Amino acid sequence: MQTFNGKTALITGASSGIGEQMARQLAAGGCHLILVARRTDRLDALASELGAVTVDVITADLADPLAADDVFERTQALGRQVDILINNAGFGFQKPLLSLPMTDQLGMVDVNVRSLLALTQRFVAPMVQRGQGWVLNVSSVSAWFPIPGMATYAASKAAVLxxxxxLHEELKPFGIIVSVLCPGGTRTEFSSLAREKMDPDLEKAMMPADRVAAAGLQGLASGKAVVVPGVLYKLMVAVTRVLPGAWVARLAGSVMGRHH
Incomplete structure (x- = not known):
């Protein structure tokens, strides 16, 4: 990851899963880090392992409407220039709309979309002034599928996509690269939290978090607009281009939105 050697990356959702793996891989390539998540102990433990680069930790709950501004102001107070913004934080539930409290529905939108948008606007403005920067937003292969049983989550990831x-086109003239990583099933805490019981077929198709993280970082370094790791998930996305929309929704519900 020589592209990012000597740069500084801010990663949200950095305490586990894809975010943690990105932190490790960037640090191995000489990239300094600002790690953001809710769990300070996890962040501190990770930071202590990455001692070869400068690592700062910011504890924040991105469901809080004021969190994005707070994170930006705290990086300013640290005197850190953020060259790479990785919006990785996100969560979801595999439950029908009426089985999930409204606070949980809106929480998904707050973390998955609103905070991502707010952080992007905040950190991209200085990048534009400098004429260089990178943004990697983590969406999902779900972004192509209206999923009965995971409707709000899939819709939030479609918004990110x-x-x-x-923004990939809008910010290109200013020297900013925006990429979106759209993983399919990945072995992370997210998967166990999103589903009360993991479907055996879905579990078999899951990719390791380090491979997904590497694909996202490589895609960002090479300026790709969209990164979908794994042949299976590339095929799934291709299917949505040829099937009628109603079929896609029914298929997604039967495969990914099982909730009974």
Whole structure:
């Protein structure tokens, strides 16, 4: 990851899963880090392992409407220039709309979309002034599928996909690269939290978090607009282009949205 050697990356959701793996891989390539998540103990433990580079830790709950501004102001107070923004934080539930409290529905939108948008606007503005920067937003292969049983989550990730693709073109003239990583099933805490019981077929198709993280970082370094790791998930996305929309929704519900 020589592209990012000597740069500084801010990673949200850095305490586990894809975010943690990205932190490790960037640090191995000489990239300094600002790690953001809710769990200070996890962040501190990770930071202590990455001593070869400068690592700062910011504890924040991105469901809080004020969190994005707070994170930005704290990086300013640290005197750190953020060259790479990785919006990785996110969560979801595999439950029908009426089985999930409204606070949980809106929490998904707050973390997955609103905080991502707010952080992007905050950190991209200085990048534009400098004429260089990178943004990696973590969406999901779910972004292509309206998923009965995971409707809000899939919709939130579709918003991330479309926002990122638009910003890839909008910010290119200013020297900013925006990529969106769209993983399928990945072995992380997210998967166990999202589903009360893991479907055996889905579990078999899951990719290791380090491979997904590497694909995202390589895609960002090479300026790709959209990164979908894994042949299976590339095929799934291709299917949505040829099947009628109603079929796609029913298929997604039967495969990914099982909730009984």
């Amino acid at each position: 479309h926002l990122s693709r638009a």
